[in-house]
Amino acid sequence: MPRVLIVEDDEAMAAALRDGFTFEGYDVALAKDGAAGLRLATEGAPDVVILDVMLPKKSGLDVCKRLRADGNGVPILMLTARGQEIDKVVGLKAGADDYVTKPFSFMELMARVQAVLRRSGGHAVQSDTCAFGDVTVDFRRCEARKSGQPVDLTPLELRLLRFLVEHKGQVIARDRLLDAVWGYDSIPVTRTVDTHIAKLRKTLEDDPADPQFILTVHRVGYKFNG
Numbered sequence: 056m057p058r059v060l061i062v063e064d065d066e067a068m069a070a071a072l073r074d075g076f077t078f079e080g081y082d083v084a085l086a087k088d089g090a091a092g093l094r095l096a097t098e099g100a101p102d103v104v105i106l107d108v109m110l111p112k113k114s115g116l117d118v119c120k121r122l123r124a125d126g127n128g129v130p131i132l133m134l135t136a137r138g139q140e141i142d143k144v145v146g147l148k149a150g151a152d153d154y155v156t157k158p159f160s161f162m163e164l165m166a167r168v169q170a171v172l173r174r175s176g177g178h179a180v181q182s183d184t185c186a187f188g189d190v191t192v193d194f195r196r197c198e199a200r201k202s203g204q205p206v207d208l209t210p211l212e213l214r215l216l217r218f219l220v221e222h223k224g225q226v227i228a229r230d231r232l233l234d235a236v237w238g239y240d241s242i243p244v245t246r247t248v249d250t251h252i253a254k255l256r257k258t259l260e261d262d263p264a265d266p267q268f269i270l271t272v273h274r275v276g277y278k279f280n281g
Contacts, residue, residue: 089113
């Protein structure tokens with residue numbers, strides 16, 4: 056699962072973020088001040104850092120600058136209660152990848168996190184082939200087999216399967232799948248995802264009604280469990 060480091064001294068905010076990211080399938084680490092955040096960002100190898108600007112011991116801006124000076128390219132998303140444009144500019148110049156002003160919705164924050172992970176390669180493990188159960192897939196050659204026999208998958212179904220496989224263990228929301236696989240910037244018809252997932256299950260699962268690999272996470276999206 057992807058690892059997120061939350062550096063936030065407000066206990067209520069930190070707890071809410073921890074619970075939200077845990078629900079979304081992330082491995083969460085917390086730090087209450089900038090010095091601890093810098094240490095965990097350096098030693099813990101997170102996939103993304105949520106970094107408050109105003110922190111005890113060392114500011115978020117100083118943590119960001121130090122990480123970048125040390126050659127650490129971990130995606131950093133900064134949080135601040137300030138709304139002035141100059142603060143955003145300073146944060147981005149310090150090396151932050153994105154910036155969210157408090158108050159914000161958790162869904163907005165998740166969308167920003169997913170975007171910076173996509174841009175950076177994120178937690179995805181890319182491979183031209185995969186195998187699960189009695190299924191083998193060669194994405195480069197656009198070929199799939201089940202029990203040794205060829206099965207037909209469309210190019211779009213292969214892209215959808217590959218995205219799920221490369222984000223194994225992550226809960227992927229329908230709108231993120233639409234954006235990543237179909238290229239939509241909004242949410243025109245999330246039922247489109249459900250239809251194609253059903254077709255993948257019918258082709259690849261032994262029992263599509265009781266799938267073992269392409270799982271539904273109720274009210275959220277899907278997860279690959281290969």
